[in-house]
Amino acid sequence: MVDTIRTIKLLGKWSTNRAIGRRRPIIAVFSMTHYCNFYCPMCPFGDSDKEGQMKLVRSRDLTTEQWKAIFDKVSKHCVWSIIEGGEPTSRPDFMELVKYLHSIKMPVTLITNCSLLHTIDLDELKKYIQFITCSVDSTYEEPYCKVRGVTPQVFKRVTDNVRLLTDHKVPHYFNSVITKYNTQEFIDQTYFDRARELGANAVSLTFVEDRSDVNYSLLPDSKTMKEVCESVLDYMKKPGSLPLMIPPEYFQQIIEHGQTLFDECGVWKSVFVNGNGTVMVPCWKFNSPENVYSLLEKSVDEIWDAPQWDIARTCHDCKVLGCIWYSSQPVITFAKNYMRGLGRIIGQKSPELAEAVS
Template identity: 25%
Template sequence: MEFNDLPEMAETFLKLPLKVDPAKMAKFFNEEAGPVFYLMFGITYECQCSCRHCCTGNYKKEKHRDLTTEEIKDVLDQAAKPLIVNFFGGEPTLRPDLMELIKYAKEKSMYVFTDTNGLAVTKDFAQQLKDSGLDLLYVSIDSPVPELHDEYRGVKGCFDKAVGAIKNALDVGLSCVISTYMTKESLANGDFEKIIQMSKDMGTHGVRYLLPTPAGKWLHETDVLLTPEEKEKVWALTDYPYISRDFYFQTQFSSQCRGVADKVYMYISPYGDVQPCCFMPLSFGNIREEPLKTVLDKMYKHPMYSHECIPNQCPMIDPDFRKKYIENIPDEAKLPYKM
């Protein structure tokens, strides 16, 4: 597999809030890169929250189906040497083997990230994350108003726990970034700017924002999308790299996502489904049934990945893509839908 524009992408990653050795980065891109560049690994659907915008909230949940520790390690072995492994959920901190997985992933990749709602991140837990080798912790803050954040996440006291998690991470020397889900409301009422200021006041390493996307619980709610004028306002507020879009390989000042275009990103669900993205409810195979390389070869040869079909924006907000691949999913189908 070949990645496009590696020098440019390397420059992007050098701006991450991490201790980056340029020589090591260059060696990775030139000699060590495996078949997967950025692996978003969903390790559980379990979560204490019920967020209104959850991107995996409409996936079929079944008890006792999560990949085992050994199955996850086997996938990491098959991925060879990805630049980044991002453990995702659900809520990753609910996996009792999280520290073991971080340690193993760190041996296999350059960087390991994880996302959290912060409910379980005590100072001791934060120290364990750091000792395990975690490079970056994303803590979700959806509103600077505690009551609204709690309402959006469905858990009373969630805001205070998230703030506590940020403080605990910073206290133990763990790089921490606030992750926030952009909405029309938070942009219009100034809450996005307040979250940025909150991040700076707390001394975090940055703010990652996710543009509203008709995916997950919002799969059929295209009215959540920002207008061109609203997007221009977002770009004007973006002080890159301190404030960045949800994935570092994305174009920072447009709606373009290079993940599909450059075949640099993939998502594996807690049950082993291989998907182009966690937002995209389409499965090209399962690692319990086929080797990862076999599934990737099949996925990347699909017409969806041809240059003629790749939109110049996130596929999930592209009308033609949605009409062809999303709107045709039967109402009774389990998600992710098998291609």
């Protein structure tokens, strides 16, 4: 259950802060660990040096108690939490941390590659979370393995685990990063049919945002991107289609302009906490010592009063990154998407939150 009174109070506080020009986060994203068992080329956690990642885990991952201390700080500002990684389910204390977030009334969305879900008590897990976001870029074995850098055996394990979510009635939706390797199933719309067959309640999808620290691109060519966007928009209009959690404006802008548009970056609306407890201001693209603050040492207010947030006022580096685009949109875009079906998705699991937001 989502605490409606808590949610309304925090939304009111956030709105008041905005009215007087004070920026504060409203959503929390916790990157729980430096380790991931996958090799996705679009993600810094996809590094092939897994031994090196484990060294980072041992030396830099926060302890259980340190994470709890950060949860306490952030919960005074944020209405919702997202836990991700690395792969969050790889932490031995994963369930303890999820239960703690629940105990301080922080609703939880878990983002996972689903490869380790068979090791978790799913009936227990669903008591403490609202949704699981399954990172399933492709529903076909070959492109999935190419995008994720894993074997066919891992693909089978993931699809089996996704079916376990359905068997245990755990609410889940699919998230896909569209690269040059998995465009066809969005053009022919089979991704949506196969996602439904795997029990997905909804789908979220955005194009890959190429990394600045590598010398390759995973983006499809502009013609293919346009074909994908046109097909997705067509699918959205079909009766009985799966709800899509990204508004049509995202795809319309890419068709018309070759990229997304926004006046001012909204990255400040979320607090993204790295596995070592740090926050990069304004984001990971500006990773230098003077822009890194520790939430173990500083308060949310102190970090959000940092002058580096001014960088986000004029930065438009992200061309197709869905989370940045969405957070940077006018309120009317959120409202339209809510009316279009996002409210229904939330209401399936948390009717009291859906009522509060509406």
